[in-house]
Amino acid sequence: MSAGAAVLCGLGTWLPPNAVTNDDLARELDTSDEWIRSRTGIGTRYVADPSTATSDLAVEAGRRALKSAGTESVDAVVLATTTPDRLCPATAPLVAAQLGLGTVAAFDVGAVCTGFLYALAAGAGLIAAGTSDSVLVIGADMYSGILDPADRSTRAIFGDGAGAVVLRSGDAGEPGALGRPVLGSDGTGSDLISVRSGGSREPLRAHTADEADPYFRMAGKAVFRNAVERMAEVSLTAAQRAGWEIGDIDRLIAHQANLRILHATADRMRLPRHRCPVHLDRVGNTAAASIPLALSHAVTTGELLPGHRTVLTAFGGGLTWGACTLRWPALTPA
Amino acid sequence: MSSTYDRLVGLLAKSFGIEPDEVAPEDTFESLELDSLALVELTLVAQEEFGISLTDDDLHAKSSLTEAAGVLDAKQVTV
Numbered sequence: 001m002s003a004g005a006a007v008l009c010g011l012g013t014w015l016p017p018n019a020v021t022n023d024d025l026a027r028e029l030d031t032s033d034e035w036i037r038s039r040t041g042i043g044t045r046y047v048a049d050p051s052t053a054t055s056d057l058a059v060e061a062g063r064r065a066l067k068s069a070g071t072e073s074v075d076a077v078v079l080a081t082t083t084p085d086r087l088c089p090a091t092a093p094l095v096a097a098q099l100g101l102g103t104v105a106a107f108d109v110g111a112v113c114t115g116f117l118y119a120l121a122a123g124a125g126l127i128a129a130g131t132s133d134s135v136l137v138i139g140a141d142m143y144s145g146i147l148d149p150a151d152r153s154t155r156a157i158f159g160d161g162a163g164a165v166v167l168r169s170g171d172a173g174e175p176g177a178l179g180r181p182v183l184g185s186d187g188t189g190s191d192l193i194s195v196r197s198g199g200s201r202e203p204l205r206a207h208t209a210d211e212a213d214p215y216f217r218m219a220g221k222a223v224f225r226n227a228v229e230r231m232a233e234v235s236l237t238a239a240q241r242a243g244w245e246i247g248d249i250d251r252l253i254a255h256q257a258n259l260r261i262l263h264a265t266a267d268r269m270r271l272p273r274h275r276c277p278v279h280l281d282r283v284g285n286t287a288a289a290s291i292p293l294a295l296s297h298a299v300t301t302g303e304l305l306p307g308h309r310t311v312l313t314a315f316g317g318g319l320t321w322g323a324c325t326l327r328w329p330a331l332t333p334a
Numbered sequence: 335m336s337s338t339y340d341r342l343v344g345l346l347a348k349s350f351g352i353e354p355d356e357v358a359p360e361d362t363f364e365s366l367e368l369d370s371l372a373l374v375e376l377t378l379v380a381q382e383e384f385g386i387s388l389t390d391d392d393l394h395a396k397s398s399l400t401e402a403a404g405v406l407d408a409k410q411v412t413v
Binding site for chain 1: 371374378379
């Protein structure tokens, strides 16, 4: 096959050190370990301290991905995040600089929880176009900075974290080569997952501060349903593009939003649930970071092995969704 | 009971492990301890089972199984 395929060749992750258990949350909010576990499957999430920014998490994950790939340089950095260090400029150039990558191309991608898959597709596109020979794709989010401290639902669900992969130009037939990504969006659902204030539609100004809502909001039921329907559909489309039947899919690495979404998605696809590894019980929903974090965990536990026909899929605000296939390569996550 | 009712009871058994002999037509989803997400899950599997289109508001926590079967029946009528 032609050169110009994007081959995944390194994987790194980073979680901030402060673990917050369900019991910790129950001391502060009207909730309980039983309530959170039965509705989300989540037991623990990690929360960065206030002196940390998304770029700090991204740099740590990026450094580890480069180490895992056995390289010190790439031609581009694509950072998926919905919680950039600042509204302007993008965070990726700072991350590239802090990683010692010099003046390489660097930009952010905003697709909320689907961000990592959009960034992966953008990185693969840079390679296919001949713009870059290697790309560091990072998913990093710090939702602790945008959650309403009084909202027991979102506080229970979201955690901070970062994960990254290195893509290099290679052959479409080799392990780690990405299949054709499948992406979609539906802006008619843009209100279902949003931070209302602070953008151009509703700028944060001193005189409007009383009515402003600077916090992340999510319409749980509608999101649940859309997530299941979209991830199941887009995963099947990606598998078909790879020439795979359902029974050929060894692992579905799905955005770690909610255990019941993972199960419902697998059921809808007629995929045995054990082929859909779970990581959210340990880290919560880490938004754009969840897929690389879940990949790393599945490799570490032996659930994801070299040669496994793997589908990555995600759903998030926008609304957005996506999926991509690959045969899992032999690599050691860092 | 209608076959729709029986199929609904079958879905409750398959998706939520609720034994058919433990449910009665007048039971509500709420009394069967199905939470709001479970109703969404049921909506998704019922769509597939009956080949119909359901909104998030078609099945209510306070609906009895008989009432829910009626909603599903109505959706299957071709006009």
